[in-house]
Every structure is written in structure tokens, then in C-alpha cells.
Amino acid sequence: MIWGVVILFTCLVLGFPIYLGLLAGGLYILVIAYHIPVDMVVIGLYDGVAKFTLLAVPYFLLAGALMENSSISRRLVDCTVPWLVRVRGGFPIAGIIANEIFGAISGSSAAATATIGRVMFPEITKTNGERFALGLLTSAGALAIIMPPSINMILFATATNVSIGALFLAGVVPAAILGGCLAVYIFLVSPRPDVSQRFDLKVAVHKTIQGLSALSFPIVILGGIYTGIFTPTEAGAFSAVYAFLLPAVLYRELGWKQIVSSIKDTTRLSAQIFILIASSTVFSQALTVARVPDMLVPLVGDLGQFWFLVILNLVLLIVGCFFDPTSAVLVLAPVVAPIANALGIDLLHLGIVFTINLAIGMFTPPFGLNLFVMQSIFKKRLEEIARAIPPFFGVFLVALVIITYFPQLYLWLPRIWLGHTGQ
Numbered sequence: 001m002i003w004g005v006v007i008l009f010t011c012l013v014l015g016f017p018i019y020l021g022l023l024a025g026g027l028y029i030l031v032i033a034y035h036i037p038v039d040m041v042v043i044g045l046y047d048g049v050a051k052f053t054l055l056a057v058p059y060f061l062l063a064g065a066l067m068e069n070s071s072i073s074r075r076l077v078d079c080t081v082p083w084l085v086r087v088r089g090g091f092p093i094a095g096i097i098a099n100e101i102f103g104a105i106s107g108s109s110a111a112a113t114a115t116i117g118r119v120m121f122p123e124i125t126k127t128n129g130e131r132f133a134l135g136l137l138t139s140a141g142a143l144a145i146i147m148p149p150s151i152n153m154i155l156f157a158t159a160t161n162v163s164i165g166a167l168f169l170a171g172v173v174p175a176a177i178l179g180g181c182l183a184v185y186i187f188l189v190s191p192r193p194d195v196s197q198r199f200d201l202k203v204a205v206h207k208t209i210q211g212l213s214a215l216s217f218p219i220v221i222l223g224g225i226y227t228g229i230f231t232p233t234e235a236g237a238f239s240a241v242y243a244f245l246l247p248a249v250l251y252r253e254l255g256w257k258q259i260v261s262s263i264k265d266t267t268r269l270s271a272q273i274f275i276l277i278a279s280s281t282v283f284s285q286a287l288t289v290a291r292v293p294d295m296l297v298p299l300v301g302d303l304g305q306f307w308f309l310v311i312l313n314l315v316l317l318i319v320g321c322f323f324d325p326t327s328a329v330l331v332l333a334p335v336v337a338p339i340a341n342a343l344g345i346d347l348l349h350l351g352i353v354f355t356i357n358l359a360i361g362m363f364t365p366p367f368g369l370n371l372f373v374m375q376s377i378f379k380k381r382l383e384e385i386a387r388a389i390p391p392f393f394g395v396f397l398v399a400l401v402i403i404t405y406f407p408q409l410y411l412w413l414p415r416i417w418l419g420h421t422g423q
Helices: 002-013 018-033 038-049 052-068 072-084 090-106 109-128 130-145 151-160 164-189 201-210 212-226 232-250 256-289 292-301 304-322 325-342 347-361 369-378 382-387 390-405 408-418
Strands: none
Touching (some): 002 018, 038 256, 052 072, 052 109, 072 212, 072 232, 090 109, 130 382, 164 212, 164 232, 164 408, 212 232, 256 292, 292 325, 347 408, 369 382, 390 408
């Protein structure tokens, strides 16, 4: 088993794609060490991706790509800003709200960072400075994979056989806690609003009415899932159709060039994710055959929940700095879930901890994807963006501690709504 892990890390050090390292390590453990027939490994590859729930992933990716090529993000911001013009830090707080709403539509952090960043960067720079704007918009994009429906939550639920609907419900309050912590920090460090700016109720109501078609988007999607009208996969399909019809038919701003570009981006990202899912399934099966989870349970069983969660958070924060969330979830979740079960930790609680830690990794140097998205959009040096991150990293850590050690703040929702009883 050790040689399989060595092969994985050797491939990563040599610069091979992550999926090749996972597949090579998994094949060594299964075929060489445990003499599993190769045809069984191939079946495992297929079974890893042949799941109905995973169809939601390309649908939500397509919705995010279509939104990135339309004015939906601008309309979301325009709905929010007029209500906050007299609030200290109103423009940045509007950016937080827009990221939460965007995440409730697409579940894509990179798409949220790109679209909301383009819209909000000039205004936040005017009120709070360029460094603040870079740090806020790079980190706030991570809210999009915390606010349900989240692609990372779908992958975690698939890897651990947890209800996707229950995990989505459990994620609503943590997303609000993170948004609230960021809003408090913004309020404390922002200058007072310009006295020349006055709140105009008519303008605020008018802008809200203009943006109702975009604002209703997450309400319909999440409401449909939580009321049982459609499954998360069907919600993803609805999201993609809505994200196409809204700008193409109602706003008349989506041409064939943008549509083809969105489909190309979605196809590329979906292929990357699904090949990672297949190879990660093989590697996870190899670890299960090697009884790695069973060996780890007695090693960490004496730690108790508190110290186990401390170690888990530290490991996930470090992993998030170097691995993309998809790989981290698919490799680590099947290994950690049995240990959490043995310690009496609800798997919904575990899923939220995974999601938030890996969302933090999206904007953490050296390989946080949001850093590179901001760099490509605004042509800033990576070091300049990285120096703007620490204050917001600290805010996320405060929220992470609250969410990690007070799960009762959010587990009540799936328990009441769906009758979830834990484990």
C-alpha cells in the first residue's frame, strides 16, 4: 500500500496530471499488491462516474458559464447596491450578497470570482482601495461553493453516500455565517459613506423589480429542491435552461459566440472533473481494499471529536493550498468518513467542514484557483493579490471555527425539514 502512495506523490512531484498519479497508485495497490483483476478496475472506473447525481455537475457548470457571458451578475449587483448606499461598506457588502446569490445559481467559485469581480472591482476600489478590492473579491468568490447548490457538496455526498438534499440544507446557515462575518469585518474597516449619496426608495424598488428575473433564479432552484419538486440533478438541468433563456430570450444579449464559448468551457471542465472522479474512485477503492480506514480508526479514535476536527481542519487547509477541491474531496472523503462515523460525527457536519476548508483553499497561495482568475482578469501580479488575502483569510478562519465546533447552528435545518437523524 505504501508503494501506491509513493507512486502517487512521485507523479505529482514530476508534474504529471493528478488523475494519472491517482490511477497509477490505485492500479499498483489493486493489481500488483492485491492481485485484483484489471477488468474489475475498469468496472470501478466506469462505476465511479455512472451515477445519476453526478449529472448535476455539468448542468451547474453550464449555468455558471452562461452567466459569465451575460449581464445576470450585473443585475444581481444592481438589485443590491441601492439598498446599501448609506451603509458603511455598502458596496463591498453588496458584493458579498451578489456572490452568495451567484453561488446559489451556479455553485462555481471561479465563475463567481470572474463575473462579480469584473462588476464590483472598480466601485470597491473607489471606496476601499485596490488592495482591499483584490482581497475581498478573490476570497468572496469562495462563497459560491459554500452556498448550495454546491458542486463540492454534490461530490462529497456522492463519495460518502450522504443525501445531497440534506447536505444542501445543512449548507445554508454556514454560508450565511461566512457572509455575515465578512460583512461585519467590512463594516468595521470601511470608511463612512459619502454624504452626497442618499438612499432613494424609488430607485431601490425600481432596480429590484428590474432584477426580479435574476433574483428569482436561486429561489426557484433551491425551493424546488427543498420542496421535493425536483431532484438536485433536475435542478441543475433547470438551472442551465434558465441561465440560457434569461439572457438569450428576455435580455436578448446572448449570441451564438457566447453560447458556443460557454459550451466549450463546460465540456472542458466537465471532462477534467469526471476523469478525476473516475481515477479517484479507483484510488479510494485501493485504500479500502488495503484497509486504510480501518487502520486509521484506532489511531485517531483516542483523540476525541475536538482534536480530530482540529487535525482535520489543518490537513484540509494544507491540502487546499496544493490540490483542487475535486481531487481533495474524492480522495479524502471516503477515507475520513468511516473515522468520523466511529467518533460519532454527523457526516453532514463533516461535509460542511470539508466544503469550507476547500473553499478557503480556492484563494490560498500558492495554487488557489481564484488567485489566477483575478490575475488573468485584472493583469495584476500574483504576489500583489496574495498580499491582499491575509485579512480575509483570518475572517474565514473565525467563521470556520464557529461552524466546526457549533454544528447545532445548522444541522437543525435538515433534521426538521427532512427528518435527518445523523450518520
